[in-house]
Amino acid sequence: MALGQQPTTDQPSSSDQTPIINDFCITFSTINGSGSATANTTVLRALFRMGIPVSGKNIFPSNIQGLPTWYTIRVSKDGYLGRVEQDDIVVAMNPATFTREIQNLKPGGVLLHPDDFRSEITRDDIITYPMPVKKLIKESDTPTNLRDYVANMVYVGVLAQMIGIDLDKIYMALDFHFKGKKKAIDSNYNIITAAADWAKTNLTKTDVYRLEPMNATEGMIMADGNTAGALGSIYGGVQFAGWYPITPASSLAEALNEYLPQLRCDPETGKATYVVVQAEDELAAIGMAVGAGFSGLRSMTSTSGPGLSLMAEYLGLAYYAEVPVVVWDVQRVGPSTGLPTRTAQGDILFGHFISHGDTNLPILFPGSVEECFEFGWRAFDLAERLQTPVLVMSDLDLGMNQWMTKRFEYPDTHLDRGKILWEEDLQKMLDERAGDYGRYLDVDGDGIPYRTLPGNRHPKSAYFARGTGHDEYGRYSEEPGVWERVFTRIDKKYKTARKYVPRPIVNNMEGASIGIIAAGSADPAVEEARDLLAAEGIPTDYLRIRAVPFTDEIKEFIDRHECNFVIELNRDGQIKKLLTLYHPEQAPRLRYAAKMDGLPLTAHWIQSQIKCNEEK
Amino acid sequence: MALGQQPTTDQPSSSDQTPIINDFCITFSTINGSGSATANTTVLRALFRMGIPVSGKNIFPSNIQGLPTWYTIRVSKDGYLGRVEQDDIVVAMNPATFTREIQNLKPGGVLLHPDDFRSEITRDDIITYPMPVKKLIKESDTPTNLRDYVANMVYVGVLAQMIGIDLDKIYMALDFHFKGKKKAIDSNYNIITAAADWAKTNLTKTDVYRLEPMNATEGMIMADGNTAGALGSIYGGVQFAGWYPITPASSLAEALNEYLPQLRCDPETGKATYVVVQAEDELAAIGMAVGAGFSGLRSMTSTSGPGLSLMAEYLGLAYYAEVPVVVWDVQRVGPSTGLPTRTAQGDILFGHFISHGDTNLPILFPGSVEECFEFGWRAFDLAERLQTPVLVMSDLDLGMNQWMTKRFEYPDTHLDRGKILWEEDLQKMLDERAGDYGRYLDVDGDGIPYRTLPGNRHPKSAYFARGTGHDEYGRYSEEPGVWERVFTRIDKKYKTARKYVPRPIVNNMEGASIGIIAAGSADPAVEEARDLLAAEGIPTDYLRIRAVPFTDEIKEFIDRHECNFVIELNRDGQIKKLLTLYHPEQAPRLRYAAKMDGLPLTAHWIQSQIKCNEEK
């Protein structure tokens, strides 16, 4: 049927259907660069303030302006935050993708669109609400240069009216977004209310989707993983960050730039206790970070795949010279430039074995936004304790999307600076050990030596760090036995690391025979899939890996299940491969379901993978 | 006892002992930069010409002048070429390491040294032959500036006399070395003969070591793996080489520079059919090579660990854009700068999984010098057939040392250029497929698409290569389904690769229950160890891996043995790990013995590893 006028009859009326409350998903289809982000997050936040569990996912192109972009808000009374495959409600603002949006709607789904779209609507099992966007904007006294931008507020208003978003909650969201700037808040709010009024008088609701306030967001906040990671690093005492812009990691370093001045200026002097340098590339970013780590600063860099590839050589040096440094890899689809604006877990094997020669870097896998915060500070403790580079592997979905998450918790332990010797400490050690100090001596038998820092003025403190063969005192050596001894001792640290890395999270179900293993941002989809499977009479146990090296719980978990599914966002099943390597005896019990198409996994896909495998 | 005069009595006389013929090892201990290389290779070549199996290993420091260096020649009538742990004869020209050399001698061993060394000889179970080096040089009419250098010829002469090296064979060796330059040959030869004469009249042989001519070197040549690799590449039609100097890989590119002009100038025009560029670093070297591969040139680069680390990003691009390129990694001890002049097999896992995102590069492991030649040309066939980067993993021992090896064999197959379409081919395909050609279309179902090359003037030939998401026609795409489809098809090539890679070499023994698995330069030590074990009643089967991906023979071999030992020159057992990954079911049958101290493995070490493990 033709667009523009809203039909009254011959549309599926929902009056007879039972309403769907707080359990559906809304997609905003817009053109990037059109400023729809404000409108979309405003809706997201308003829902959150209504106490309803929500999550928002932005599917955007790798360009700046003019291409299609989708923002999906999932409303879930049960608190599921994973992606779903089909839309219940679509706000279609982009003519270019209009027909496609229509396809993607569920039967009985709702389509909101500007009333001047001219293309056919090919389905009659959906409900459409045309919106007089141009008209409403004209009526508003918006300055012309802002019109395109506030146009987006029209759909906020209409949507609010049709599904029942509290306008005052919307106001709160705007107030937050515009940092209290009255003028901006009102000009937007007025359009929203005007649109809502128009909808009230001109549209009759024939769909089944409704919102009702809850209080399921108590003690929760909305945040993205990159901001959380940056804040965690700040609470971890980050002092040096070298970085180079790259999607989807840039916002982590930019959050450092935003929050450090507020949180980390010396109370007395007002001086900065940190240094952030935008480097000329990633080779320099990691080089700077390694230099700073060597000097005893809590040092980090943040990047994504291509940058990680460029850091390989320096990470090998840091590994062998035993320099603590934290590297955040906010993963995107690779290899190469790949899909810069899509999510993946594809850098795991490369990252763990990075650089030539034998290496094995510890890895942390934050599985939620609050864990990004927690691992932000823990990573420094781990790196300094072990005197090795530590990788924190996040991804675009976790890092750039807004998530409902627990409030960030203040670190429950003190900074662990590891084994550092200042003048007095060194003197003490010299006294105790008859003058025998060596930078690379394994004094405690845990493989971790003691380090002095540049600036230590004790005449015995200096050593010459290097990537070439050296003995326990840092002296250059090509002696076969020396190399073997020192390098074996370094490997010992990897075993010691098991004592310090975060343990996996295990959730069991009554009578489960199947084990599921996953890491990072796969978590919400896995948890939801487990409920779906349980509902079908297939209970599952679930272990979420949070770190490499693997701790014993993992081996035990695998042994407890005939069959363990490793769920991951890559092509080759990299986590499964790592498990196979370190637990060859358990290998026969491991299966994997891996998918990498740039989108977050869905519960439905996981469910089907496990079922079809069961049916075999 | 004091040095200088040779004792007649109280030295272990060998008259009663049975002589040891053609089965001992000689180490020349000198100072690097003193020009001893000529003397040592002269001895090596003379022995080779006497028809006696020999191998020479150079243990040198990572500096240019003044530090200790050792050159060991193993004489083995049975043709064993591996390293041995103890010396039978030491020519000690370096006062700094004199005492150490004495320690390392077998009882009854022989020590040759300049008669002006002043330090004590602490053992009386060895035989010493002092040499009047200064005196003999003075007597020779050598210009002063050359004296240090020809001093080395003195020990050649004395040694020749004492163990029986044919002087005419020495002359041949000098003739070869000095490319027939009479003056140089004679000035050296005269010193040698003078020294030999002196020894004849002044020294009485009291040791047991003797040489006897054989004809076990028939059809053999002496060469190093880097030269062989370069020559193989030349016979493989290499057209572009981008490189950056690095030990131990430099001599491969330098051999290209040496031999290409002689072998690869166009007969008609006399113009070069190749381009070699010394790049500014390895990022540029691989970039150039990838560009040339894209343009359809047989393209390569050669490097070692640190360079490989810098190539990670570009190799990811080549993998995903499907550009054929050959990368020689002449391995040295890593991580980082490590031990630049020592050998290892430590880059395997890193190389296979190199770059972020899922990758899996095919690897070739030459196990001998002639195989360096063979894989030199095969690597191009593989890379162009599969349209992917191919790693050839050699190492310092294989690449830089002189080995007795089979004569290089002319390639037994034509160049395999893979699926390349020039104007007519493209037109033909368009006609056959109703105009449907796409750079990344899997026309044949083997995962390998057809490629056109820049310069193809057919208006339909052009495509835009990229590391970003693209569809079967090379068009930019962020579509989830497209990425998944194309990337899965690329993985298919890895399976197809099994049809093209060299198969492993399997040597079985009667009644063997133990399997040994190794790759590359570990081969000679393994073969010798098998004989030692067999002599002790422990027969073994042996599979030498020559390529990744693994072909079925490997799985079958593992299944045939309760216990398979993987022998490797690294810390973490990287080959064993790769086997575990790709054959998880076989994992329980795999053990490994890995050692990396910078020196080649010895048969004795391998024997002891396997035995002690057996005794468990």
Next chain:
Amino acid sequence: MTDQATTSKNVNLAGLSRNDYRGLPSTLCQGCGHNSIASQIVAACYELDLVPEDVIKFSGIGCSSKSPTYFLNRSFGFNGLHGRMPSLALGALFGDVTMHGIGVSGDGDTASIGLGQFKHLVRRNMPMVYIVENNGVYGLTKGQFSATAEKGLELKKQGINPFLPVDICLEALVSNATFVARSFAGDPKQVKELLKAAFHHNGIAILDIISPCVTFHNLEDSIHSYTFGKDHEAPLHEISFIPPRDEITIEDFEEGTVREVEMHDGSVVLLKKLENDYDPTDRSQAFRVLEEAQRNNWLITGLVYVNTQMPSMIETYDLPATALNRMTESQLRPTRESMDMVNSMMF
């Protein structure tokens, strides 16, 4: 000249219409300087009668580096890695030395991550047209400072840039570039004529083109903005390119008002004098002008330096006239007989 000659009937001497030089529709922002440069590339190639199949395109990563898909659809191309296009182009161009190479890069791509490869490519004088679309920011990653951002510049979310900018032309000149030009996306005529001259240069031709980022960095008072360019562009001369076949009718120009630079192929670059005479073949003068412009924040544009004598990298290799990538086994694999010779060389 070609212009008039061909536009009458809508094909050029290569028998192609403007359409044959087009690319895909741009996905860059409206008003982005990069778009206008892309259209000048189309125009220049059309007017030069280049056959698209004879051209090969390269780029790094960035908004600028996307643009090769917006021109010359019928040409091969390779969109490489961020900052590493120079090495890729160098290798690829040896495949068939009869082709023309054109590379498009950004200021971040060339002056930040890519500075080393850029300068080594220049130093080798690899023959190709190398365009830096210079906007002082990282467009594609949303507006961080690039190494050409001026000191003291303040941008949203980025704060103030504390470092002095990299001067692409000065960098090229120091690295002994043989063709160095600066232009402004807002001056299409000059861009086009410089492009034509660049395509006819036997060596590397560096074009540093100020190309405003309207989305993240178009501040009036910034040297990278349209307004600044419009108000302050100071051309060294008025440039026009004359292809080999047309000879110049001297009466077109009044005595002494023009300089002629003859390119290696006989084509001529005509430089009409403005205020003061400028000799682009004098390297020390080029240094002086660039250093002065840098000191005073002047946007001087035009052909800053050209050297038509230095051999190109390709000439330093003694290669056959035919394309290397068309050689056959008989040319690439030494004879069976040679094998014995080689073995005998080995001892």
Next chain:
Amino acid sequence: MTDQATTSKNVNLAGLSRNDYRGLPSTLCQGCGHNSIASQIVAACYELDLVPEDVIKFSGIGCSSKSPTYFLNRSFGFNGLHGRMPSLALGALFGDVTMHGIGVSGDGDTASIGLGQFKHLVRRNMPMVYIVENNGVYGLTKGQFSATAEKGLELKKQGINPFLPVDICLEALVSNATFVARSFAGDPKQVKELLKAAFHHNGIAILDIISPCVTFHNLEDSIHSYTFGKDHEAPLHEISFIPPRDEITIEDFEEGTVREVEMHDGSVVLLKKLENDYDPTDRSQAFRVLEEAQRNNWLITGLVYVNTQMPSMIETYDLPATALNRMTESQLRPTRESMDMVNSMMF
């Protein structure tokens, strides 16, 4: 001056003897230029009364880069990666900004693989002494051409170098270096005085020191050889350094025969005029002199350019006087109270 003052009793004002500044015995070739530079570093630090524990050493990879172990044994140091020393030093120097940084690199390390990092370090004016021991070859890998090898140079096994050399000083100057000098390992006095001035410069000090490789590249007619240097070195002036505490007694010098450059800390660099007067604070003159020297293959040495006004990178960050690496948890971790504030910022 210090020399006389201290050498009498064999300790300097820091109470240390020359021995306290020594390193391990060199493992470089006898006669290598790098060795003589190392001993001048020892001499300069001794005469400047520097405390070794206040100095931190850096290097890349190469024969030159080995030399930091041959001086200042009591100083921390980091022998990094080939060509990537600049980033390492930049990060490390922020650990304790009261320390003096000295980096030793080679021409391959800086001008080939390291060109990009080198120039970006210079651009940031990170305060440190940066020495390029320039011999035109890759010594440690046995004599391949580096990017500073002159065009046409022929070396054993390497053939003829077809490319024009990178000029370290010109590169530094273009990147807005604030202290640029060229010297010659065969002129120890000048090397030493330049080093002293460099240590007292508040910003990056680039020393391009011709340092012959006697093993692989010491051809008489090459600008990188001893003979060439001995015969052709053309100093811009005779330089001597006067530390802050000694005031200059003017009658030491005849009117108008010297120039004084006052460093930020009140120390003075005295430049005794030779043939023609040269003003090292004039950047355009520096360009001119370097370009001219390059054109004529002249080995000009001395302080080519100095700018004592530009703030150093460290000054662009508002850091406390105390070392960052000595800060404690209370300074590094925000208060427990702040946590709520942060959570509330999150919506």
